[in-house]
Amino acid sequence: EAGVAQSPRYKIIEKRQSVAFWCNPISGHATLYWYQQILGQGPKLLIQFQNNGVVDDSQLPKDRFSAERLKGVDSTLKIQPAKLEDSAVYLCASSPTSGVDTQYFGPGTRLTVL
Amino acid sequence: QKEVEQNSGPLSVPEGAIASLNCTYSDRVSQSFFWYRQYSGKSPELIMSIYSNGDKEDGRFTAQLNKASQYVSLLIRDSQPSDSATYLCAVHNAGNMLTFGGGTRLMVKP
Numbered sequence: 001e002a003g004v005a006q007s008p009r010y011k012i013i014e015k016r017q018s019v020a021f022w023c024n025p026i027s028g029h030a031t032l033y034w035y036q037q038i039l040g041q042g043p044k045l046l047i048q049f050q051n052n053g054v055v056d057d058s059q060l061p062k063d064r065f066s067a068e069r070l071k072g073v074d075s076t077l078k079i080q081p082a083k084l085e086d087s088a089v090y091l092c093a094s095s096p097t098s099g100v101d102t103q104y105f106g107p108g109t110r111l112t113v114l
Numbered sequence: 115q116k117e118v119e120q121n122s123g124p125l126s127v128p129e130g131a132i133a134s135l136n137c138t139y140s141d142r143v144s145q146s147f148f149w150y151r152q153y154s155g156k157s158p159e160l161i162m163s164i165y166s167n168g169d170k171e172d173g174r175f176t177a178q179l180n181k182a183s184q185y186v187s188l189l190i191r192d193s194q195p196s197d198s199a200t201y202l203c204a205v206h207n208a209g210n211m212l213t214f215g216g217g218t219r220l221m222v223k224p
Binding site: 033040041042043044045048056091102103105106107108 | 120122148156157158202211212213214217
C-alpha cells in the first residue's frame with residue numbers, strides 16, 4: 001500500500017511570494033489533514049477535510065493560507081503572501097475516517113522563507 | 115486553547131535502561147491518546163495508542179494513562195540507540211482534533 005505522497009519536498013522562497021504544496025493521501029482514506037511543524041515544536045493542525053468538505057480550519061490563518069480538496073482525493077495548501085514566520089515543515093496526513101483512526105503522515109514539505 | 119505539555123528534554127539514558135516520557139493535557143473530555151516517534155528530518159510515526167486508564171504494553175513499549183490526573187506516559191524498556199528520537203504525545207479531544215505536545219527528545223547513549 002502506497003503511503004501519503006507530498007510534493008515538493010523542499011521549497012525556498014522570498015517573503016511576499018506565493019507557494020503551493022500538494023498532497024495525495026492513502027487510497028480510500030476519507031480524512032486528510034494539513035499540519036504545520038515549526039522547528040522544535042509539535043505539529044499544529046491547520047485544516048482537516050472529510051472527503052471534500054472542511055471539518056476544522058480554526059487554526060488556519062485565512063488571510064494568507066488557503067486549502068482545497070477537490071473531488072475528495074488530492075489536496076493543495078497555498079500560502080499567499082508568505083511571511084518569514086511561515087518557515088516550517090508542512091505535513092499532510094490521512095486516516096480512513098475522522099474518528100480516532102491512526103493518522104498516517106507523509107514525508108512533509110520543508111519551506112524556507114527568506 | 116486545549117494544551118498538551120511535554121518536557122522538551124533532552125532526556126539522556128544509557129543503553130539498556132528504561133526511558134520514561136511524560137505528558138499532561140488540559141482537556142478533561144479527551145478520550146484518545148497517542149505516542150508518535152519522530153526521527154530527525156522525518157515525519158511522525160505512531161508507536162502506541164491508549165484509550166482507557168491503566169497500562170498498555172506492546173513489546174518494549176508501555177503506555178500508561180491516568181485520566182483523573184490528566185497524565186499519559188510512555189516507558190521504553192531496554193532502550194537502544196535506535197530509540198533516539200523525539201517522542202510526541204498527541205491527544206484526540208471531543209472536538210475531533212488531534213493536538214500534539216512539543217515533544218521530548220530522547221538520547222540513548224551506547
